[in-house]
Amino acid sequence: MSVNALATLLILLSAVLHAAVNALVKTSDDGLLTRGCMNAMAFIVSLPFIAVVPAPSAEVWLILLASMLVHWFYPFFLVGAYRAGDLSAMMPLARGISPLGVAVLALIFAGEQLSVMRLASIGLVCLGVAMLAFERTALAAPRGVAYAVATGLIIACYTVLDGIGLRKAATPTIYIAWLFMLDGLFVGATVGWLRRDRLTPFLRRYWRQSLWGGVLGISSYGLALYALSMSAMAAIAALRETSVIFAAAIGALVLGEPFGRRRIIAACIVAAGVILLQMAR
Secondary structure (H helix, E strand, O other): OOHHHHHHHHHHHHHHHHHHHHHHHHHOOOHHHHHHHHHHHHHHHHHHHHOOOOOOOHHHHHHHHHHHHHHHHHHHHHHHHHHHOOHHHHHHHHHHHHHHHHHHHHHHHHOOOOOHHHHHHHHHHHHHHHHHHOOHHHHOOHHHHHHHHHHHHHHHHHHHHHHHHHHHOOOHHHHHHHHHHHHHHHHHHHHHHHOHHHHHHHHHHHHHHHHHHHHHHHHHHHHHHHHHOOOOHHHHHHHHOOHHHHHHHHHHHOOOOOOOHHHHHHHHHHHHHHHHHHHOO
């Protein structure tokens, strides 16, 4: 199996898990607390690895700290979008913006250039994703749209930072372990403080959901980071956004959200973009 094929397999698996994570956040009584518990779980899981992997270099430390700060904003804007609109509308809007942002930022800061065919493939994926977002359910929630757009820009920023950090680190494992530790500690502690009055009763009631959410979240982004270390950042970012198709299916089958002809067409466009991306050089 080629490196690109393996990266594709990893990121598509990550996309499935990512859709499940977002469904858990959307259906939770407190989406922010759910995200905070997921981050706290990432912190706990990363601790044994921190004990055995080397410390990052000074250059990688700077990237880790910058990424940690950008990651910190993500759960607050994501939960804001889900409070204002449907999962199957807000998630595609947020995720559809990010690959284009990644392509621009990766070109500027990492010198990563893409062929015309790859750019066209990424454009197809983004088009299919956007079709899922720009429906009446999305346009009826302008506040949710604003949060979703901001979320997409945040995703683009931390994806490029993580992509650069993975390439600068001696091994991807070093960067991944330290990122999970720092991000889990920072976000988990912040959410725990903000929700300190609700934390104990929430955990008593939803500890199983929080545990599974943490496992899914760690697996999803861990796979994404490994794939990001193996292939072009913009291409990987576009492939991970296929998670919106899985999210739309979950929204229809579990949450009772609509899944009509428009979403079937969008799914086909995304699939075509993914196939072309694998054919592109």
